[in-house]
Amino acid sequence: MSVRNVLVPSPARILKSEDMTDIEKHIELEILDKEFAKRFVYKPGQFVEVGVMGVGEAPISICAARKKEDLLELCVRKVGRVTNAIHRLKPGDILWIRGPYGNGFPMENMEGSNLLLVAGGLGIAPLRGVLQYALTNREKYGTITVMYGIRCYTAMLWRDEFLQLFYEGDKNNVEFFLSYEDPSDKQCYELQCERSDRCMSGVVTKLFELKEVKPENTYAVICGPPIMYKFVVQELMKRNFDPRKIYMTLERRMKCGLGKCGHCIVGSGRNMKFVCKDGPVFTYWDALMTKGMI
Amino acid sequence: MYKVLPKENLQSLFEGLRKIGDVYAPVKISGLSHDFRKVNSISEVDLEYTRTMIPPKKFFVKPRETLFEFDEEKLQYAEVQNGGGLNVILGMHACDINGLKVIDAAYINENPDKYYMQRRESTLIIGVSCTPDEYCFCRSMGADYAVDGFDLFLHEIGRGYFVRIGSEKGLRVIEENSSLFEDASKEDIEEFKENERRKAESFKLELDISGLQDMLDLAWDHPVWEETAEECFGCGTCNLVCPTCRCYDVADYVELDLKRGERLRRWDSCMLRKHGLVAGGLNFRPTRVERLRNRFNCKGSLVNGLLNCVGCGRCTLYCPAEIDFVKIMKRIRGEP
Numbered sequence: 001m002s003v004r005n006v007l008v009p010s011p012a013r014i015l016k017s018e019d020m021t022d023i024e025k026h027i028e029l030e031i032l033d034k035e036f037a038k039r040f041v042y043k044p045g046q047f048v049e050v051g052v053m054g055v056g057e058a059p060i061s062i063c064a065a066r067k068k069e070d071l072l073e074l075c076v077r078k079v080g081r082v083t084n085a086i087h088r089l090k091p092g093d094i095l096w097i098r099g100p101y102g103n104g105f106p107m108e109n110m111e112g113s114n115l116l117l118v119a120g121g122l123g124i125a126p127l128r129g130v131l132q133y134a135l136t137n138r139e140k141y142g143t144i145t146v147m148y149g150i151r152c153y154t155a156m157l158w159r160d161e162f163l164q165l166f167y168e169g170d171k172n173n174v175e176f177f178l179s180y181e182d183p184s185d186k187q188c189y190e191l192q193c194e195r196s197d198r199c200m201s202g203v204v205t206k207l208f209e210l211k212e213v214k215p216e217n218t219y220a221v222i223c224g225p226p227i228m229y230k231f232v233v234q235e236l237m238k239r240n241f242d243p244r245k246i247y248m249t250l251e252r253r254m255k256c257g258l259g260k261c262g263h264c265i266v267g268s269g270r271n272m273k274f275v276c277k278d279g280p281v282f283t284y285w286d287a288l289m290t291k292g293m294i
Numbered sequence: 295m296y297k298v299l300p301k302e303n304l305q306s307l308f309e310g311l312r313k314i315g316d317v318y319a320p321v322k323i324s325g326l327s328h329d330f331r332k333v334n335s336i337s338e339v340d341l342e343y344t345r346t347m348i349p350p351k352k353f354f355v356k357p358r359e360t361l362f363e364f365d366e367e368k369l370q371y372a373e374v375q376n377g378g379g380l381n382v383i384l385g386m387h388a389c390d391i392n393g394l395k396v397i398d399a400a401y402i403n404e405n406p407d408k409y410y411m412q413r414r415e416s417t418l419i420i421g422v423s424c425t426p427d428e429y430c431f432c433r434s435m436g437a438d439y440a441v442d443g444f445d446l447f448l449h450e451i452g453r454g455y456f457v458r459i460g461s462e463k464g465l466r467v468i469e470e471n472s473s474l475f476e477d478a479s480k481e482d483i484e485e486f487k488e489n490e491r492r493k494a495e496s497f498k499l500e501l502d503i504s505g506l507q508d509m510l511d512l513a514w515d516h517p518v519w520e521e522t523a524e525e526c527f528g529c530g531t532c533n534l535v536c537p538t539c540r541c542y543d544v545a546d547y548v549e550l551d552l553k554r555g556e557r558l559r560r561w562d563s564c565m566l567r568k569h570g571l572v573a574g575g576l577n578f579r580p581t582r583v584e585r586l587r588n589r590f591n592c593k594g595s596l597v598n599g600l601l602n603c604v605g606c607g608r609c610t611l612y613c614p615a616e617i618d619f620v621k622i623m624k625r626i627r628g629e630p
Contacts, residue, residue, distance in 0.1 A: 005408040007361050053364045054548040054555050058573065080573025094366075226576065253572045255544045258405040262541030262562065263569055266578070269510030269594035277404070291514050291591075292584075 006258060009051050009096035010036040012072060017091055020157050023079070024122065025087055026063075029072040029095060037070035040100060043107060044129030045249050045281045048099035049257045050074065050086065058082035059254040059276070062100065063125040065132040072097070075125040075157060101257035102280045105130055105247055107137075110219045114142035118232050120149045120204050120224025124157050126249050127223050138172065142218075145211060149179045149204025149224070153187035166191070166198065177207040204228065208235045215241040222248045229294040233284055246284035248294065250275050266293050295465075296478040296486075301454040303474040308336040310471040311382045314418060318353065319384040320346055330383065341385050341422050341448075345429075345606060349390050349537035350383055354413050355397060358560040361409070361544075367553045382418045389430075389606040391421055391444050392437035393537030399598035400540060418463055421447035422455075423489070426497050429607030431620055433494060434501040437604035449486050456486040501620050502627065503594075503601065510594045513626035514587070522622060523582035525615045530563030532589065532609035532617075538602050541569070564589050590622060 012029035020026050031037040042048075042062055051057035058080065064073035078087045086095065107130070115134055119127045127146075134141045146165065150156045165176040176198065180188035183201045192199040200206055204224065213236070220241060222232050229248055236246055252264035252275040259277035267273050267290040273282075287293040299307060311317050312334075319339040321331040328343040330350045363372045398414070401407040421444040432438040440447060445464030448455035456478060459465050468475055478486075533539040543562035548555035562569065565586070570579035579585045593603040603619075610619045 003406050003408050003411060006405050007407070007409075053366045053557075054546050054552060056546050057544065083573060226578075251572060251576075252578060253570055255542070258407075260400060260405070260407060260540065260542070261544070261559075262564060265564070265588065265592060267591070267595075268514055269507040269591040271507075271511070272592060272595040291511060292578075 006098070007256070009049070009057075009098045011094045012097050014089055014091050014093050014095060015071075017089065020075070020159070021155050024075055024077045024157060026158070027074045027076055027086070027095075029074065029097070031070040031072060031097070032094075034070065040069075040072070042066055042072075042100035043104035044133050045104035045126050046100040046102045047126075047254075047257070047280065048072070048074070048097045048101065049254075050076075050082070051096040051098070052082060052085040052089070053096060055085040056082045057096075057098070057255070058086075059101070059257060061126040061249070061280075063128050065129050065136060075122065075128075077122050099257060101254075101276055103278070105221060105249070105281050107133055111137075111140045112142070112217075114145070114218040116145045116147070116213060116218055116220045118147045118149075118204060118220065118222045118224070120228045121151065121155070122157070123223035123225065123228070124148055124162075125223075127221060128158065130221055135172065135174070142173075144169075144172075144174045145177070145213070146174065147177045147179070147204055147207040147211070149181070149207070149228075150188075152180055152182040152185040153191075166195070175211065177210055179204050179207050203231070205231050205235050213239055215239055215245075218245070220246045222246065226251060226294070229287075233287075233294070236284075241284075243284040243288060247281055248284065248287070249280045250282060250293070251280070252276070267291055295459055296483070297457040297459070297468060297475040298451070298453070298478050298482050299448065299455040299457050299475055303454070305336045306474050307471055308339075308384070310467070310474070311384060311418075311420075314382055314467070315380040317382045317384055318350075330385075333384075339385065341450075343385070344424065344427050345387070345608060345611075347535055347608070347612060349393060349535065349606070349608070350386055351390070351393060351397060351537050351540070353381070353383060353417065354394065354410055355401075355540050355542070355561070356409075358558060359409065360556045360558045363554070363556045365554045380416050380418060382420065384420045385422045386419055386444065387424045387606075388421060388440040389432040389435075389437045389604040390537050391419065391440040392432075392600075393604045393606070394419075395443045396538040396597060396600045396602060396604070397540050398443075399600055403598055418467070419444045419446075419460075420464075421460075423447075423449040423493070425493065426499075427607070428498050429611045430497065430605065431499040431501050431607065432605035433497045434499075434503060435601055435603055435605035436503075437601075437606075438494070438497075439490075449489065451482060451485040451489060453482075456482055499607070499620055501605070501623055502629075506594045506601075506623070506627075507596070509623075509627050510591050516626055518622055518625050519583050519587040519590075522617055523586050526565070526582050526586055526617060527615050528565050528567070528582050528585065529614060530565040531612050531614060532619075533563040533565060534561065535608035535612045536593075537604055537606055537608070538593075539563075564592065590619075590626075593619075594623070 016028040047061040255261040259274040264275035444460040447458040541562040
């Protein structure tokens with residue numbers, strides 16, 4: 001039979017597994033099967049099913065733009081059975097991957113436009129891929145505005161990278177805004193003292209007070225905890241954004257990544273979607289048409 | 295091309311089918327229930343059954359199956375061959391054949407599922423006509439007649455069965471047992487037509503499905519979901535007995551050496567609490583209200599243009615809380 005078995009994973013060696021916070025690791029993988037690596041073409045916003053044999057699989061979004069054929073970067077938060085097992089592994093150990101899955105962000109559609117990236121917490125992971133892609137193809141995009149909401153300084157992911165953007169992004173026409181939820185956080189407060197035009201305490205939507213966001217020629221790209229979407233969308237709609245130009249990437253339970261196991265189903269009979277295969281990237285227009293999406 | 299199988303030749307055909315492979319057919323297993331079982335003799339088979347509790351989807355979407363075995367030490371896995379030789383399912387009803395077509399749409403059309411495809415290709419399906427009871431509403435769902443999705447279809451007529459040929463595989467069965475079949479006469483054809491007409495008229499249950507998708511969308515906040523959730527046990531029986539439900543869960547089983555093991559999948563149910571639960575504790579369908587609403591919306595939705603419900607009546611008949619699928623759909627339509 002010529003049909004490839006989409007349910008069997010391919011081994012990938014952990015090259016690097018670094019603690020970014022108490023609960024999040026940045027993991028770099030080398031895909032060992034070079035034939036698989038060739039097929040493994042992904043775009044920002046897609047995800048992989050990452051497995052530990054004997055424990056199970058979990059859907060994890062890819063957190064970097066594709067640079068090398070056999071290389072894959074993930075950000076894994078220790079939150080469940082599989083992700084705890086992934087955290088116990090060390091460089092040299094093997095993870096089993098399937099994918100890439102999902103539609104990803106339509107980077108081509110957004111060419112020629114300004115980008116507004118709004119991320120909350122771990123939501124920065126898939127948006128980091130968008131950001132990297134846009135910076136690699138800098139001439140194709142207008143102003144890039146990043147709004148990143150964190151709980152506190154120690155919860156900030158890729159701290160060195162993003163602090164550099166925070167301070168020096170403007171050289172590259174990138175405006176980086178930071179919000180922090182814990183008002184007693186000293187390090188964040190210092191950042192705010194330094195750049196009160198770019199940093200303030202509160203939830204991520206507070207940053208709309210610092211930046212005058214305009215809908216013209218702008219795509220918004222959102223990722224964060226489920227509760228965050230409607231608040232960010234509210235801010236954007238207040239500013240007359242086109243619902244079709246607001247992209248969101250959603251979380252759901254996903255066992256297969258192929259639109260079969262059924263767990264990620266969302267919507268009414270009128271418009272039923274599998275987040276894993278029809279998404280995870282949807283526009284706000286999709287959300288308006290699909291009951292229960294956000 | 296249409297043929298007729300005289301009743302007295304059924305046993306010989308059965309023997310012919312056994313030469314192809316194992317034959318599975320409806321067997322009366324209790325006063326109330328039938329089940330598709332492996333059979334060795336035509337005398338075990340009851341082709342006049344109304345419905346089996348578990349639909350024949352169980353042969354294609356297995357209640358539990360190993361996807362592969364792994365050995366972490368050696369970094370290898372062995373794909374398990376779940377296909378096997380050709381098998382025969384004798385006596386599938388049109389609703390179940392149409393139900394399988396719905397699963398085909400989900401399992402084969404996109405990202406084909408190899409295990410499912412192997413089994414689909416290695417199974418010969420012989421349909422048989424039926425008489426609807428008070429739970430059947432397949433006609434409303436357009437699933438009372440199988441246009442395709444089978445290899446042979448036997449329609450009961452006075453002197454035996456009027457036979458439709460659905461595939462080349464089916465044609466081969468006829469060729470290899472040609473002495474058992476006769477050409478259909480004018481009278482046979484008239485009788486087939488008459489029986490179909492009589493069947494169509496005998497449905498006691500109907501559901502208007504025009505615009506059902508929008509009716510469901512409009513009923514998102516309808517009180518019926520909360521009221522029904524009060525009665526629902528959340529047991530998932532409706533999923534198990536549904537010929538189109540196909541949600542599955544995946545689990546790893548490990549040997550005591552913690553190195554070797556298997557990854558398997560098994561039937562899951564959207565009525566269970568864990569169906570929408572993600573790591574960290576967030577549940578996207580936290581209560582029975584959301585889960586029940588999701589199931590009805592899913593059944594009323596289309597997959598590749600096919601309705602996810604074929605009107606077999608099982609979920610209503612076997613629901614321990616006596617939740618009536620058609621009644622709820624009628625209520626959201628605003629019908630009395």
